[in-house]
Amino acid sequence: MGIDDPRQGAAIAQMMGCSQLYLQNSTPAGELVEIPWGNDDALQGYFLPPPGRAGRKVPVVICVGGAEQYKEEHLCRMPRYAHERGMALLLIDLPGHGHRRGFHEGFGRYDIETAISGWVDFLQTRREVNTRKIIILGDGLGASLATRGASFDPRFAAAVCDAGIWDLHERAFLASRIYGGEPSSDEFGDDVVRLCSSSIATRIECPMLVALGERDWLEAGHVRKCCEALAAGGHNVELKVFSAAETAASHAQRDNPTIANEFIFDWIADQLATIR
Known part of the structure; x- marks a missing residue:
């Protein structure tokens, strides 16, 4: 359904009604929660506390999707993995995302980082939240937004992100357009790796996990080199490439999200175990 489809409003209203039920x-x-945004506007999120933790401070995983995703999609995919490990979830809207999309609202909005920090501010007001254990998890193309959020906000305990790979590809593409010529795939990948030392991920202070499918749109070899460059610079980054043999090898591990989510949330639990 396109953003100009006249049926969209009714479909979104029904989807959100089902989600609230x-x-x-x-x-x-x-809970349906909100933070103020812009002039007389607000961003919405869903806060899902874990069972059996009433009266105790809990870790929270902020889930960020891509511009083409709705936060409602995560309701059937994420809660089980977080709740089995005693974590709460915050599924969030960002400017220009989900039902907030419009013709002039794009993926690269300048205010994404500010909005993500606004959601962290919100969590710090909640009595049930362990504010030392807030994690950001980017799903699909949301992984690049998780990198942007973590690079501008030091309050995250861990980040499941793309370690700045999307940003590096954008920069390499723009450089090729400015200086002319159509680089080969290998040359383009070499440009991306060369830019790693100036990646926005170098500003991230918390541990990072990059989860990649072998058949994702990103070249696994280039991503590995970028992660190695970040690690050589003293950054705590781990790369997990899901092979075709084990499945979860497609973009965002859509062919087997169970394997991917089990690995990702186990990794998050391991990071949280080191924080007292």
Whole structure:
């Protein structure tokens, strides 16, 4: 359904209505939450506390999707993995995302980082949140937004992100357009690797996990070199490439999200275990 489809408004309203029924009937119940944004506007999110943790401060995983995703998609994909490990979830809207998309709202909005920090500010006001254990998880193309958020906000305990790979590809592409010529795939990849030392990920202070499918749109070899360059610079970054043999090898591990999410949330739990 296109953003100009006249049926979109009704479909989105029904989707959000179903999502709110899901929250109300969860155990414990989830919440529809908001933070102020812009002039008389707000960003919405879904806060889902884990069962059996009433009265205790809990870690929170902020889930960020790509511009083409709706936060509602995560309701059927993420809660089980977080809740089994005693973590709460915050599924968020960002400017220009999901039902907020418009013709003039794009993926590269300048205010994404500010909005992500606004959601961290919100969590710090919640009594049930362990503010030393806030994690950001970027799903699909949201991995690049998780990198942007973590690079501008030092309050994250860990980040599941793309370690700045999307940003590096954009810069390499723009450089090729400015200086002319059509670089080969290998030359383009070499340009990306060369730019790693100035990646926005170098500003991230917390541990990073890059989860990549072998058949993703990114070349696994280039991503590995970028992660190695970041590690050589003293950054705590781990790369997991899901092979075709084990499945979860497609973009965002859509062919087997269970394997991917089990690995990702186990990694998050390991990082949290080191924080007292």
